[in-house]
Structure formats: C-alpha cells, structure tokens
Amino acid sequence: MQASELYGRQLALTPLEAQDLPAATQKFVALRVTANRLQCQRCGSVLNRQAAQLPRDQFYCYDCLNLGRVSTLTSLYHISEPNDFPKVDQLTWQGQLTDQQASCAAMIQTKFEAHQRQLLWAVTGAGKTEMLFPGLAWALAQGWRVAIASPRVDVCLELHPRLQAAFANLEIALLHGRQITPYRYCQLTICTTHQLLRFRAAFDVLIVDEVDAFPFAANPRLGYAVEQALKPVSALLYLTATPSQDLLRQVRQHELGLSYLPLRFHQQLLPPIRVTLQPRYWERLKKGKLPWPLRPWLADYANRGQRFLIFVPRVAQLAVVQAAIQQVYPGLKGLTVHASDPERLAKVQAMRNLDVQYLVTTTILERGVTFPGIDVIVLGADDPIFSTAALVQIAGRVGRSKARPTGLVRFICRSYARPVKRAIRQIKLVNRKGRRLRAEMPVVSPLE
Numbered sequence: 274m275q276a277s278e279l280y281g282r283q284l285a286l287t288p289l290e291a292q293d294l295p296a297a298t299q300k301f302v303a304l305r306v307t308a309n310r311l312q313c314q315r316c317g318s319v320l321n322r323q324a325a326q327l328p329r330d331q332f333y334c335y336d337c338l339n340l341g342r343v344s345t346l347t348s349l350y351h352i353s354e355p356n357d358f359p360k361v362d363q364l365t366w367q368g369q370l371t372d373q374q375a376s377c378a379a380m381i382q383t384k385f386e387a388h389q390r391q392l393l394w395a396v397t398g399a400g401k402t403e404m405l406f407p408g409l410a411w412a413l414a415q416g417w418r419v420a421i422a423s424p425r426v427d428v429c430l431e432l433h434p435r436l437q438a439a440f441a442n443l444e445i446a447l448l449h450g451r452q453i454t455p456y457r458y459c460q461l462t463i464c465t466t467h468q469l470l471r472f473r474a475a476f477d478v479l480i481v482d483e484v485d486a487f488p489f490a491a492n493p494r495l496g497y498a499v500e501q502a503l504k505p506v507s508a509l510l511y512l513t514a515t516p517s518q519d520l521l522r523q524v525r526q527h528e529l530g531l532s533y534l535p536l537r538f539h540q541q542l543l544p545p546i547r548v549t550l551q552p553r554y555w556e557r558l559k560k561g562k563l564p565w566p567l568r569p570w571l572a573d574y575a576n577r578g579q580r581f582l583i584f585v586p587r588v589a590q591l592a593v594v595q596a597a598i599q600q601v602y603p604g605l606k607g608l609t610v611h612a613s614d615p616e617r618l619a620k621v622q623a624m625r626n627l628d629v630q631y632l633v634t635t636t637i638l639e640r641g642v643t644f645p646g647i648d649v650i651v652l653g654a655d656d657p658i659f660s661t662a663a664l665v666q667i668a669g670r671v672g673r674s675k676a677r678p679t680g681l682v683r684f685i686c687r688s689y690a691r692p693v694k695r696a697i698r699q700i701k702l703v704n705r706k707g708r709r710l711r712a713e714m715p716v717v718s719p720l721e
C-alpha cells in the first residue's frame with residue numbers, strides 16, 4: 274500500500290493486511306470494548322453486544338459494515354495529512370457571478386480564511402456551486418485539502434463534472450458506494466457523507482451540500498463523520514435551500530455564521546405551488562384511468578412536447594401511474610425511476626439527453642438534479658413521505674434555466690397536509706425577500 278493512500282484516512286485492516294505499512298503509519302483501536310460498552314471508533318456507533326458478537330469473544334460493527342468490516346480483529350491505520358499536493362493553475366471557470374452571488378462568495382471565502390463554521394442558505398437555483406468557486410480557488414492555492422460531501426449520491430454525480438470543468442487542471446476524486454475505481458489521493462474530493470467515515474483529520478475545508486437531505490438529517494453517525502474528517506483547525510460550510518430547525522438553532526446560538534440568498538441566479542422568483550384537491554386520484558389511477566386534472570395537463574404536455582417530472586410517494590405506484598399514462602397517451606415517451614433501480618443513472622441520463630419526455634419518480638430526484646425547462650407534478654403531495662423540505666426542493670426543480678425561468682409546480686392532494694401548507698408558505702416568504710433584494714432593498718434573514 275502506498276503511503277498516500279493513508280494520508281488523512283483511517284482504514285480498517287487486519288494485522289496481516291497491515292504488514293509493510295510505511296513507518297509514519299499510526300494505529301488506533303477500531304472497536305473499543307469495555308465491561309459495559311462497545312463503541313465503533315470509525316462511525317461512533319454504540320453497539321448492541323449480542324448483535325455485534327463474533328465467535329471467540331470477538332465483536333464487529335454492524336452499522337458501518339458496508340464500508341468494510343471494523344472488528345476487534347482489525348485496527349484503524351492512519352498517516353497525518355501532509356498536504357502533499359502539486360501546484361497547479363486552478364480556477365479555469367470563465368463565468369460571471371451576479372452581485373448578490375459575489376457578495377455571498379466573498380463571505381464564504383472570508384470564513385474559510387478565518388477557519389470558521391458557516392451556513393449558506395440559498396434558494397434552489399441560486400447558483401450555490403458557482404458561489405463556492407472563489408473560496409475553493411483560494412483554499413486550493415493555499416495547498417489546503419478540501420472535500421465537498423453530500424448525503425445524496427446523485428448530488429455528488431452532478432457536482433463532479435461541474436467542478437472538474439471549473440478546475441480543469443485539477444484531479445478531483447469522486448467517492449461513493451457504487452464506485453469501482455480505486456481510491457486516489459487528491460487535493461479536492463467529492464464524496465457522499467458516508468464516505469467521510471474513512472477519513473481522519475484530513476480536510477482544511479469541508480463543504481456539506483444539501484445538508485438537510487435524508488439521511489444526514491436523521492443520522493447522527495454522519496455528524497460524527499464530519500467532525501472526524503475535519504482537521505482540528507479547519508473551516509466547515511453547510512449548504513442548503515431548506516435548513517432544518519437544528520441548523521437554524523446553531524445559527525441563533527452563533528455556532529454557525531449565516532449567508533442568505535433568496536433570489537435565483539437569473540433574478541426570477543420561485544414558481545408558486547398550485548394545489549388541486551382530488552380525494553379519489555389514486556382509486557382512478559388503479560383502474561388505469563387518469564384522474565382529473567391530470568388528463569388535461571398531460572394532453573397539453575403531449576401537444577406541446579413540454580418536459581415534466583411526476584413524483585409519487587411510493588415505488589409500487591410508479592408502474593401504476595406509468596401504465597395509466599401509456600394507456601391514454603401512448604405517444605408520450607417516459608420512464609420510471611426509484612432509489613434502488615439498477616438502471617437509475619442511465620434513466621436520469623436519458624432524461625438529460627432528451628431521449629424521453631418525462632420521468633415518473635420517487636423522492637430520489639427531489640434535489641441535486643437539474644433538467645432545464647421542466648414542469649413538476651406531485652401526486653399525493655400530502656403523503657407523510659413528503660416533508661416540507663422535500664416539497665420545497667421538488668418545487669425548486671422548476672424554472673432553473675435562464676431560457677425558461679418559469680414553469681408549473683402542481684400538487685394533487687387528498688387534503689392540505691401541514692407540510693404542503695408549510696412549503697407554500699416557505700416559497701412565499703422567500704419570494705417576498707427575493708422581491709426586496711431585486712429592488713435593491715436591504716434583506717435580513719428570516720431569522721431576524
């Protein structure tokens with residue numbers, strides 16, 4: 274094993290695998306066992322003794338098993354991050370930031386320089402990624418090691434080519450669970466938050482994109498991963514369009530600095546959510562019929578070639594909806610996609626390539642994915658599976674391109690559930706702030 278494979282990492286190896294490691298290698302306990310407590314040192318989980326039991330009084334961690342087994346038969350091996358990077362000419366991006374983006378970008382860089390923690394709360398389609406470029410270029414020029422992590426693999430897959438285009442001469446590592454290419458030591462890493470568990474005191478700057486997305490919001494292990502992957506002196510930036518109550522609490526308690534941008538990059542407001550109550554939509558679909566008003570909407574889309582996404586609450590509903598559409602409009606070309614669909618990436622690509630006119634999808638496409646000029650329909654938006662954040666994110670898929678900055682966001686519900694009401698309210702609030710900003714009036718964050 275090359276030394277660079279251990280720089281800033283913590284790899285679980287057996288004594289046999291750890292033979293002939295470089296002299297600088299440090300070794301840590303992988304699973305801490307005391308009389309009444311069993312804790313994995315890679316993911317932080319406190320384990321149930323019975324569930325973690327192996328033969329001959331050994332134990333393993335079942336919580337981070339998909340990263341390779343941590344057990345009492347392994348140790349964690351690590352080499353201190355040396356920041357051993359070649360000097361390259363970095364930012365090749367030629368684009369322009371709007372004035373509002375530029376002031377957020379300046380704030381981001383200032384906080385990097387000061388090793389501070391911050392939250393960038395920017396509306397969907399504000400151009401968050403571009404706002405990172407100046408600060409990233411600065412950090413990379415200092416020889417700092419940087420990671421951009423997201424809870425969602427789709428977000429990583431979309432970020433990687435954009436960052437690679439912006440930093441054309443820089444080698445950028447992409448790490449996620451479905452990857453087959455071997456690990457490489459790079460100055461900039463894009464990875465799922467889960468992959469951060471393999472790092473230790475590695476990053477001078479860590480950016481967590483879509484921080485509110487499942488499973489980060491619901492998973493304390495990933496918070497542990499972030500702390501573990503950061504150097505003791507480092508900067509942390511959370512990005513989100515829909516901050517959780519917990520993040521906002523951290524802002525109020527001054528644990529996080531806040532930058533707020535309520536206007537999209539093309540200066541247009543977010544499309545409002547339009548709700549149609551249709552108590553019997555699902556019964557109609559199950560009979561292979563398109564409920565009102567889905568039928569006239571789709572007729573219009575079939576006519577105009579307008580592209581769209583239909584979100585449904587459950588995987589089992591995908592085929593039902595797709596069959597009903599095919600029955601009535603056989604000429605409309607579309608696909609269904611869900612999280613564990615083996616062809617998921619290819620199907621998303623088919624939509625990107627304009628090979629199909631629509632996708633019927635579960636919440637996996639709620640964020641990170643941009644299809645220019647689409648409309649969105651959410652069937653059963655009142656289903657408990659859709660949180661307020663998810664609904665705001667779904668609505669945010671619409672109107673993202675300069676060429677078509679508007680579009681329709683339509684929900685079909687049985688009733689006005691609380692998350693639906695909250696999502697409508699949140700978009701109205703952001704648009705009020707956006708209008709002020711557009712009129713060059715001062716904007717304070719919604720917290721104040």
Ligand SMILES: [Zn+2]
Nearest residue numbers: 313316334337
């Ligand atoms: Zn573990």
